[in-house]
Amino acid sequence: MKAIVYAEYGPPDVLQLKETEKPVPKENEVLVKILATSVNYSDWGFVRGKPFMVRMWSGFLKPKQTLLGADIAGRIEAIGSNAKQFKPGDEVFAEISGVGWGGFAEYVAVPGNALVLKPANLTFEEAAAVPQAACVALQGLRDKGHIQKGQKVLVFGASGGIGTFAVQIARSFGAEVTGVCSTSNLDLVRSIGADHVIDYTQEDFTRNGLHYDLILATAGFRSLFDYRRALSPTGIHVATGGSLAQVFQPMLLGPWLTMFGKKKLCTLSAKADRNDLEFIKGLIEAGKVKPVIDRRFTLKETAEALRYYGKGHSRGKVVITM
Numbered sequence: 001m002k003a004i005v006y007a008e009y010g011p012p013d014v015l016q017l018k019e020t021e022k023p024v025p026k027e028n029e030v031l032v033k034i035l036a037t038s039v040n041y042s043d044w045g046f047v048r049g050k051p052f053m054v055r056m057w058s059g060f061l062k063p064k065q066t067l068l069g070a071d072i073a074g075r076i077e078a079i080g081s082n083a084k085q086f087k088p089g090d091e092v093f094a095e096i097s098g099v100g101w102g103g104f105a106e107y108v109a110v111p112g113n114a115l116v117l118k119p120a121n122l123t124f125e126e127a128a129a130v131p132q133a134a135c136v137a138l139q140g141l142r143d144k145g146h147i148q149k150g151q152k153v154l155v156f157g158a159s160g161g162i163g164t165f166a167v168q169i170a171r172s173f174g175a176e177v178t179g180v181c182s183t184s185n186l187d188l189v190r191s192i193g194a195d196h197v198i199d200y201t202q203e204d205f206t207r208n209g210l211h212y213d214l215i216l217a218t219a220g221f222r223s224l225f226d227y228r229r230a231l232s233p234t235g236i237h238v239a240t241g242g243s244l245a246q247v248f249q250p251m252l253l254g255p256w257l258t259m260f261g262k263k264k265l266c267t268l269s270a271k272a273d274r275n276d277l278e279f280i281k282g283l284i285e286a287g288k289v290k291p292v293i294d295r296r297f298t299l300k301e302t303a304e305a306l307r308y309y310g311k312g313h314s315r316g317k318v319v320i321t322m
């Protein structure tokens with residue numbers, strides 16, 4: 001089969017399209033013929049080995065494992081003797097970073113319990129856009145942010161991979177959602193259901209006198225003190241990403257700042273979770289969430305897909321099709 005592999009850290013040019021052995025599923029595994037995958041920050045971080053901290057997981061001097069690709073959507077081709085949940089032909093999607101990666105390939109063998117049946121109303125491309133980004137958004141809003149109906153929620157980075165899911169998921173919880181993005185993405189963010197939009201190039205949401213019960217900041221960019229200023233007296237700020245300083249600020253300063261009032265500042269470390277993906281599938285099938293796809297690339301163009309993602313201005317998700 002064809003797979004994207006890498007043996008050293010560097011720019012996306014280190015990625016190579018190679019012929020590799022088609023995996024054979026073990027007893028508890030199923031063989032999935034991947035039809036589409038999508039790019040996430042984990043791929044972008046792991047290929048470059050940056051920020052350096054990611055090497056704690058990916059290997060210090062060179063990558064421990066040579067495959068990338070966390071999101072998959074495809075069709076089951078074969079099942080191991082103990083993988084009874086599925087049958088050949090089933091259409092599935094999954095986040096496989098916890099079970100060996102390998103989404104940038106034509107086939108992968110993964111434990112059956114990592115997979116979820118694909119939402120009936122999505123194409124494979126759309127389904128591949130969902131797993132990691134939507135789960136990060138859900139875990140940030142629900143588990144860290146304790147989102148409640150009627151709350152004022154602000155999503156910073158609302159037009160990106162995680163942000164486009166966050167806006168829709170927050171709306172599905174009954175929140176009043178403000179999406180912050182750049183000028184050219186205002187219409188997109190409105191179109192996915194944001195009640196209000198703010199153009200960060202024209203207006204500073206941390207200094208306009210408005211306050212939010214929950215702020216989900218997908219990619220950093222502002223200081224913890226800015227986010228704190230924009231919170232209501234009992235508001236929660238959840239940082240999902242950003243520079244190293246921005247990720248560590250809430251961890252180190254968050255508990256200390258929380259002592260001076262009831263505002264809470266925290267960082268999310270999301271985990272692939274099959275139950276969360278089932279929950280999101282429910283929202284998709286109920287018509288409450290729909291993936292936004294920016295650009296599509298072929299497997300051969302994976303390096304280009306990563307370069308595009310790495311510019312940090314994707315409108316929704318970047319998808320790779322087989």
Ligand SMILES: NC(=O)c1ccc[n+]([C@@H]2O[C@H](COP(=O)([O-])OP(=O)(O)OC[C@H]3O[C@@H](n4cnc5c(N)ncnc54)[C@H](OP(=O)(O)O)[C@@H]3O)[C@@H](O)[C@H]2O)c1
Pocket residue numbers: 040041042133136156157158159160161162163181182183185200218219220221239240241242268269270271309311312313314316
């Ligand atoms: N916590 C976790 O477990 C976890 C898991 C996965 C990913 N992440 C993090 O999630 C973050 C976002 O990932 P993603 O895939 O959603 O990224 P993405 O698709 O590239 O989206 C990035 C967003 O940032 C916005 N942006 C770019 N420059 C900006 C600026 N100067 N000021 C304000 N906004 C700006 C973009 O909006 P415009 O184009 O409109 O400017 C876009 O909406 C990454 O930093 C990653 O580390 C965290």
